[in-house]
Amino acid sequence: MSKQIITEADYAKVISHIDLDCFYCQVEQRRLGISDTVPLCVAQWGNLVAVNYAARKYGIMRNESVNEAKLKCPDLISVHVATFAPGKKAGYHLKPNQATHKVCLDVYRRASRQIFSVIQNFTTEYQKGSIDEAYINITQLVNDEIDKQISLGNIEFVYDNQSNEKLPVINWSQGGIATKYRVGSSSDDRDFGWSSLRSYYGAIVTARIRDAIFSQLGFTCSAGVSHSRILSKLGSSLNKPNKQAIILQTDVPDFIGSMKLEKLRFLGGKLGKNIKELLGVETVSDMQRHSLEKLEGFFPLKTARFIYKSCRGIDPDVVPSSTKPKSFSSVKSFGNISKLTTLQQVQDWVAVLSTDIWERLMEQQDIDRYWPKKLTLTMVSSKINVEARNCSKNFPLHFCKNVMESPELLIKSASELVIQLIYNTKNKKSLPSIFPVECLLLHTTQFYSYDINHKNKQITNWVSQSTLKINKSELQNSELTYDRTESAESHIVSSFSTKHYRDNLYGSSKKSPTSKKKPLVTITTKKNSTTLLSPKKNLFSYFDALKKSETHDQAENLSSEPFKTQSDQGKISIKPHTQENPTTPNIIKADPSIYMNQSFADQSIYNLSENNSAISDSIDFIQCTQCPEKNSNIPSKDWASHVDYHLALKLQEKEKHAEKIVNQFSNIFKKQNADI
DNA sequence: CTTGGGCGGGTTT
DNA sequence: TAAACCCGC
Ligand SMILES: Nc1ccn([C@H]2C[C@H](O)[C@@H](COP(=O)(O)OP(=O)(O)OP(=O)(O)O)O2)c(=O)n1
Numbered sequence: 001m002s003k004q005i006i007t008e009a010d011y012a013k014v015i016s017h018i019d020l021d022c023f024y025c026q027v028e029q030r031r032l033g034i035s036d037t038v039p040l041c042v043a044q045w046g047n048l049v050a051v052n053y054a055a056r057k058y059g060i061m062r063n064e065s066v067n068e069a070k071l072k073c074p075d076l077i078s079v080h081v082a083t084f085a086p087g088k089k090a091g092y093h094l095k096p097n098q099a100t101h102k103v104c105l106d107v108y109r110r111a112s113r114q115i116f117s118v119i120q121n122f123t124t125e126y127q128k129g130s131i132d133e134a135y136i137n138i139t140q141l142v143n144d145e146i147d148k149q150i151s152l153g154n155i156e157f158v159y160d161n162q163s164n165e166k167l168p169v170i171n172w173s174q175g176g177i178a179t180k181y182r183v184g185s186s187s188d189d190r191d192f193g194w195s196s197l198r199s200y201y202g203a204i205v206t207a208r209i210r211d212a213i214f215s216q217l218g219f220t221c222s223a224g225v226s227h228s229r230i231l232s233k234l235g236s237s238l239n240k241p242n243k244q245a246i247i248l249q250t251d252v253p254d255f256i257g258s259m260k261l262e263k264l265r266f267l268g269g270k271l272g273k274n275i276k277e278l279l280g281v282e283t284v285s286d287m288q289r290h291s292l293e294k295l296e297g298f299f300p301l302k303t304a305r306f307i308y309k310s311c312r313g314i315d316p317d318v319v320p321s322s323t324k325p326k327s328f329s330s331v332k333s334f335g336n337i338s339k340l341t342t343l344q345q346v347q348d349w350v351a352v353l354s355t356d357i358w359e360r361l362m363e364q365q366d367i368d369r370y371w372p373k374k375l376t377l378t379m380v381s382s383k384i385n386v387e388a389r390n391c392s393k394n395f396p397l398h399f400c401k402n403v404m405e406s407p408e409l410l411i412k413s414a415s416e417l418v419i420q421l422i423y424n425t426k427n428k429k430s431l432p433s434i435f436p437v438e439c440l441l442l443h444t445t446q447f448y449s450y451d452i453n454h455k456n457k458q459i460t461n462w463v464s465q466s467t468l469k470i471n472k473s474e475l476q477n478s479e480l481t482y483d484r485t486e487s488a489e490s491h492i493v494s495s496f497s498t499k500h501y502r503d504n505l506y507g508s509s510k511k512s513p514t515s516k517k518k519p520l521v522t523i524t525t526k527k528n529s530t531t532l533l534s535p536k537k538n539l540f541s542y543f544d545a546l547k548k549s550e551t552h553d554q555a556e557n558l559s560s561e562p563f564k565t566q567s568d569q570g571k572i573s574i575k576p577h578t579q580e581n582p583t584t585p586n587i588i589k590a591d592p593s594i595y596m597n598q599s600f601a602d603q604s605i606y607n608l609s610e611n612n613s614a615i616s617d618s619i620d621f622i623q624c625t626q627c628p629e630k631n632s633n634i635p636s637k638d639w640a641s642h643v644d645y646h647l648a649l650k651l652q653e654k655e656k657h658a659e660k661i662v663n664q665f666s667n668i669f670k671k672q673n674a675d676i
Numbered sequence: 677c678t679t680g681g682g683c684g685g686g687t688t689t
Numbered sequence: 690t691a692a693a694c695c696c697g698c
Contacts, residue, residue, distance in 0.1 A: 327683095
């Protein structure tokens with residue numbers, strides 16, 4: 001062994017894994033004001049995606065059907081996730097139909113954001129494990145706390161004859177519930193050594209974070225504390241719900257040794273299965289008997305090391321710092337009875353997915369000003385022997401101004417991808433038809449930040465000016481807003497607040513933990529009036545907003561609170577769409593008339609209405625973009641329609657030229673990106 | 677009444 | 690780099 005693969009440093013860390021208890025259920029319980037003691041589950045179409053602990057007592061588990069669950073517990077409250085519905089705003093609609101509705105997970109994403117925001121107040125050294133999980137490197141916090149306690153004289157030391165060192169003394173019971181659950185530890189209250197001391201204060205710090213989440217947001221969570229993610233992850237599920245566990249360094253072999261290999265993170269899938277078969281092992285301790293050299297004979301070096309470390313409770317790498325979301329996707333499956341059979345249906349649904357993503361991107365702009373470069377569409381055919389065909393396409397930075405005014409450009413880019421996939425313009429090989437289509441997936445990736453402090457000031461100008469305009473106009477015209485769930489936070493038209501702008505210009509890059517980037521104003525439309533909401537201190541403001549505004553069909557049987565039925569007036573228009581086919585979506589979001597029920601061949605889909613946004617009218621800076629075709633400068637304001645013009649010309653020549661268009665676009669994009 | 681759907685992060689080819 | 694494949698909640 002040329003190099004020591006596990007070092008002292010691997011044990012010197014303190015990692016906390018925090019996992020919200022039955023997360024979706026908790027969100028729904030708080031939203032609806034339902035007690036934790038009431039059996040409740042969250043359903044998606046026919047199946048359960050989350051089950052609360054009261055319901056688990058009846059043996060109800062995730063993935064069960066609602067019907068099965070109700071047999072086990074007739075009083076079970078089943079909440080279907082929010083949906084986008086034909087002709088309605090997103091909300092908790094009665095009897096959502098997989099053929100016509102689209103799942104909307106916004107409430108959970110927002111709750112998740114709030115949770116991570118609380119964690120961020122402690123440290124930025126955390127990794128999102130999922131929507132409701134975080135791995136937090138609390139080493140620094142713990143060491144600071146230990147230093148503090150030592151300086152306060154709160155830590156007792158004893159002299160250890162063996163090591164000739166002073167060792168700290170731990171009295172576990174002093175930590176109360178935070179240090180009560182310790183894996184494999186002797187029941188002795190008194191313990192010694194730095195490792196245990198770190199665990200002790202790791203548990204204290206972890207309890208503080210959990211307390212903060214509960215006191216600020218009302219969510220309970222469970223946690224594990226150890227020197228690695230892999231162990232803490234195992235620890236967090238030991239005492240669910242609402243408890244935490246410590247895995248002491250000395251307990252590691254016993255703790256994971258008897259576990260089945262697939263319990264370890266990343267070994268629950270094919271790799272774990274391969275290991276078991278190749279090496280004939282079952283448990284983690286079986287695995288520990290194999291040397292690194294032997295593992296390297298079976299697996300690539302990196303994988304071998306990963307396995308070697310994992311079964312010893314050591315992480316393969318450090319906890320990365322928190323990052324912004326790296327992708328946004330929207331996906332729709334069509335079950336068995338509503339598969340798509342026409343181009344029209346595909347285009348309509350892709351428009352829905354595009355708008356969904358666009359709105360989430362816009363909401364995200366309130367927090368981070370960044371935008372994806374790449375858009376990927378995946379279509380899954382239900383035909384056996386027809387592989388899903390996948391195609392991606394870039395879109396350019398200089399489109400950001402236009403692309404943020406409405407979802408149209410995103411929709412248009414996505415519809416290009418539809419054509420590329422369906423007509424298979426990438427490879428000339430003719431493949432069998434992809435219809436019927438059982439799944440559509442739209443994915444945005446490769447984000448760049450347009451939040452630039454220098455260089456391209458024009459974008460920043462535009463941002464600040466649009467803000468001023470919105471603040472001034474006092475929103476007599478509700479079409480300034482776009483609509484999603486009508487929650488306060490989803491109306492982020494005002495997100496580019498002047499404060500936000502200043503912060504980014506003059507503020508240090510390190511965000512003050514308490515500085516929340518809240519919109520100066522948020523806009524909701526209630527009946528025929530428009531309401532301005534100040535930034536709320538109430539962290540549940542979006543729940544309030546939801547209660548006020550959403551179509552609350554389910555609430556009738558879920559809560560005694562009489563939610564007022566909202567009129568669908570205001571900016572919510574009901575779709576002008578004949579529903580000849582049930583699988584054609586008719587979901588009203590931004591401005592549906594732009595894209596709903598439009599034939600792809602219909603050129604009007606490419607005619608962007610210039611005046612659909614009051615924001616653009618207020619912008620006096622004009623950014624020019626070189627047109628690669630005519631080598632002339634086109635004002636950015638007209639750029640989209642200008643490109644549309646070329647595009648439309650091309651399209652009239654039918655799909656045999658589609659590839660050319662793609663290349664054309666690629667060139668445009670490359671050129672524009674190069675300017676940044 | 678039936679049904680693993682809807683994400684997000686990553687590596688390999 | 691595109692596209693497939695893997696892992697997990
Ligand atoms: N296959 C899955 C697994 C989970 N989730 C969602 C619903 C869960 O509420 C949330 C968190 O997943 P967890 O695995 O952490 O499960 P819970 O939080 O629901 O329960 P627990 O208390 O056991 O963590 O993610 C999902 O949509 N699909």
